[in-house]
Amino acid sequence: VVMDPFVDLAITICIVLNTLFMAMEHYPMTEQFSSVLSVGNLVFTGIFTAEMVLKIIAMDPYYYVQEGWNIFDGIIVSLSLMELGLANVEGLSVLRSFRLLRVFKLAKSWPTLNMLIKIIGNSVGALGNLTLVLAIIVFIFAVVG
Incomplete structure (x- = not known):
C-alpha cells in the first residue's frame, strides 16, 4: 500500500501543503493563526512519520536504509519529531528550517x-x-x- 502511486501523490501534495503552511508564518501572528499553523505542523509531521513507519514495516529496516530517499526522509522526519519534542526550548527554531529540505523529495516525482x-x-x-x-x-x- 505504501508503494502505491496514489500514496506517493498524496505525500507529494502533503509536502506542497506543508511548505505552504511554513511559508505562511510571519510576525506578528495572531494567537489563533499561530495555533492553526501549529496544528498543521502536527498533522503533517504525523503523516510523514506514519509514511516512514509504514515503509519500514513494509520494506524491512535493512532494505529501507538501502534507498537514499528513505534515509533523507528518515532524517527529516527525525528532526521534525525532535523539534516537536523540544518545542519549549529556546533557540532550536533552526530545526524548523530543515523541514524545508523535504521539498527536494519532490525531485523523485x-x-x-x-x-x-x-x-x-x-x-x-x-x-x-x-x-x-x-x-x-x-x-x-x-x-x-
Whole structure:
C-alpha cells in the first residue's frame, strides 16, 4: 500500500501543503493563526512519520536504509519529531528550517527538478575553489560590516 502511486501523490501534495503552511508564518501572528499553523505542523509531521513507519514495516529496516530517499526522509522526519519534542526550548527554531529540505523529495516525482538538482550537484564539485573564494569574500564583508 505504501508503494502505491496514489500514496506517493498524496505525500507529494502533503509536502506542497506543508511548505505552504511554513511559508505562511510571519510576525506578528495572531494567537489563533499561530495555533492553526501549529496544528498543521502536527498533522503533517504525523503523516510523514506514519509514511516512514509504514515503509519500514513494509520494506524491512535493512532494505529501507538501502534507498537514499528513505534515509533523507528518515532524517527529516527525525528532526521534525525532535523539534516537536523540544518545542519549549529556546533557540532550536533552526530545526524548523530543515523541514524545508523535504521539498527536494519532490525531485523523485518531478524529473525536471531531479535533473536540475543533479546538475547543481555536479557543478558544485567543479566550482569548489570558486565557492571557497566567494565564501571568504562574503565572510570578510560580514566581518567588516
